[in-house]
Amino acid sequence: MMYALYGSPSTAGTAIHWMLLELGVPFELTLLDFDKAEHKTPKYLALNPDGFVPTLIVDGAPVTQMAAIAALLAERHPEAGFAPPPGSAARADYLSWSYWLANSWQPHFRGWFYPYEPAGEAAQDAAQDVARGRIEAGLARLDARLADRDYLVGEGFTTVDLLTAILCRWTRNMPRPATEWPNLKRYLDAIRQRPALREVHVREGLTDWIDG
Ligand SMILES: N[C@@H](CCC(=O)N[C@@H](CS)C(=O)NCC(=O)O)C(=O)O
Structure with missing residues (x-):
């Protein structure tokens, strides 16, 4: 295999x-x-x-x-076609958004879900407040980017969209989930129709979020 x-x-x-x-x-x-x-x-x-x-x-x-x-x-x-090839027009955007997601935004989810990690149990609430603010700032940035686009980079679905959708899924039980941003909501509603995303929900036994 x-x-x-x-x-x-x-x-x-x-x-x-x-x-x-x-x-x-x-x-x-x-x-x-x-x-x-x-x-x-x-x-x-x-x-x-x-x-x-x-x-x-x-x-x-x-x-x-x-x-x-x-x-x-x-x-x-x-x-x-999940990544614009090296040398193509969308490649710089692809690399930049990929690294932003992994390096700048995703770590705040770790801060939200594992808030004792940065400074111990006693500082959990403060750590979660900071993480929440940074996650929401990232959602606002994504929402602005999507104002006049269906995908984050180039003209089609790439791994940037795949990673974004999964990270947005993690906000579903947060005080202000991704679907409260209108452009993100439209974008996520379309991505949630993808058969493979629906199938992974079935295979992992996940029932929430996929239908809104
Ligand atoms: N930077 C890593 C982070 C992965 C990560 O935090 N995974 C979580 C689940 S979403 C995990 O394995 N948690 C178990 C643990 O922290 O013990 C990656 O992108 O692969």
């Missing part, structure tokens, strides 16, 4: 699970049980030293980091 994915339901692993379904390539799937700490076993830590999901085994070697895995899959399956 060319690909083997380690994920867990409703996580960053869901993004890669979704992308593999979009590509229609065969893969093996292992959904780790966080409650049993299956992502912290020595065997798994040898694949992903942070003990995070996702990890994608590509031709026998582990690849980590959701955004990197998505970009790698786009590169290995260029016929899907």
Whole structure:
């Protein structure tokens, strides 16, 4: 098997699970049980030293980091058109938004869901307040970008949209979810019609958000 994915339901692993379904390539799937700490076993830590999901085994070697895995899959399956090729007009936007998502925006979700990490249990509320503000600032930036576009970069669906949709999904139980921004709502409503995104919800047993 060319690909083997380690994920867990409703996580960053869901993004890669979704992308593999979009590509229609065969893969093996292992959904780790966080409650049993299956992502912290020595065997798994040898694949992903942070003990995070996702990890994608590509031709026998582990690849980590959701955004990197998505970009790698786009590169290995260029016929899907999930990344503007090097040298194309949209390439700079593609790289810039990919890195913004992974490097500037996604870490605040870690701050929201794991608020004890930056400064311990006692500072959790303050950490969550900061994370919430930065997540909402990112939603406002995405909403402005989408005012006159259907996709974030270029003319079609890319991994930037895939990663954005998954991160927006994570806001669904936050005080101000992504769907409260009008351009994002229109964009997410269209993306939520994609058969592979609907299929990954079924396969991971997820019932909320997909229908609004
Ligand atoms: N930067 C990493 C972050 C991955 C991440 O934080 N994954 C979460 C689930 S969404 C996780 O594995 N959490 C388990 C833990 O922190 O122990 C990536 O993009 O792959």
